C-alpha cells in the first residue's frame with residue numbers, strides 16, 4: 001500500500017519538530033516514516049495521543065502523527081475527542097499503514113507459560129480471535145501503545161505481563177523472542193493515521209481530497225441527524241466516516257465526527273459547510289487534505305464547481321447584480 005504523498009505544507013521537512021505516539025517501534029512511528037518526515041527532523045515520541053496533541057497546542061512541536069481509525073476496531077476515541085474540543089487543530093495529511101502483529105516475550109519463555117499479555121487496547125481487539133484459540137486463559141493488561149508493551153518486558157522484569165502484542169520491529173528493538181507471527185484476526189487490517197498541525201496550513205486541492213468535520217447540534221429533535229446529512233446529500237458529497245461521540249456534558253448529548261470526500265475549496269463542499277453553519281450550534285473544521293489512497297472524488301455534472309458558479313451568476317442576474 002502506498003503512503004500519502006506529502007502536500008505542499010509550510011512544515012519544512014528538515015526543521016519541523018514532529019511528535020508521535022511513541023515510544024520507538026509503534027505503528028504511529030511507521031506512519032511518520034511513511035509520511036516522508038525527514039529523518040534529520042526532530043521526531044519526538046510521546047506517551048499518549050493527548051500528550052502529543054498537548055505539545056502541539058503549546059508550541060513544543062509543529063506537527064503530530066496520531067492514529068485515528070482502524071479497519072477492524074474503528075475510531076480511536078482518544079484522538080477523536082482531543083480534536084473535537086480544546087484549542088483548534090487541523091489535519092494536514094493522512095497515512096494508511098498495514099498492521100501485522102507478533103506475540104513476543106523474553107527469550108526462553110514458552111508459549112504455554114504465558115499467563116498475561118500486554119498491549120494497546122486497539123491491538124488487543126485485533127488479536128482477540130487468535131488469543132481465544134491459542135491462549136484462552138491469558139489475562140489482558142492494557143498498555144499505552146504496542147511498543148510500550150514490548151519495552152515493558154525489556155525493563156527490570158516488573159511488567160505485569162509475560163508477553164506483548166506488538167509490531168515485529170518493536171520485538172526486535174527490545175531483544176524479545178517472537179513466539180508467534182501474524183496473529184491478527186484480519187490479515188488485511190489497516191490503521192489510518194493523521195498528521196495534525198495548528199490552523200493556518202491548508203494543503204492544496206488535489207481532486208482526491210478529504211475534509212474532516214465535527215458537528216454539534218443546536219438541540220435534540222426528530223430528524224436532527226438527517227438535517228445535517230442532507231447538507232451533503234443534496235450537493236452530491238460522499239461521506240467516508242461518521243461517528244457519534246459523547247460531548248461529555250450530560251447523558252445523551254453527542255457530537256458527530258465526519259469525513260467527507262472533497263476539499264473546502266470545492267464549491268459543493270463550501271456550500272455544504274455554509275448549510276451546516278446555519279443549522280448547527282458549532283461546526284468544527286478539522287482540515288482538508290489529500291487522500292492517502294489517491295482515489296479521485298467522483299463528481300456528478302450537477303455538483304461541479306462550474307455548475308455552482310453558473311447557478312450563482314444566474315441568481316445575480318435575477319437580482320440585477322453583476323455576474
Ligand SMILES: O=C(O)C(=O)C[C@]1(C(=O)O)C=C[C@@H](O)C=C1
Nearest residue numbers: 026027028067120122145146191
Ligand atoms: O500502539 C501502537 O503501536 C500504535 O501506534 C497505536 C495503534 C492504535 O491506536 O490503533 C496503532 C495501530 C494499531 O492498530 C494498534 C495500535
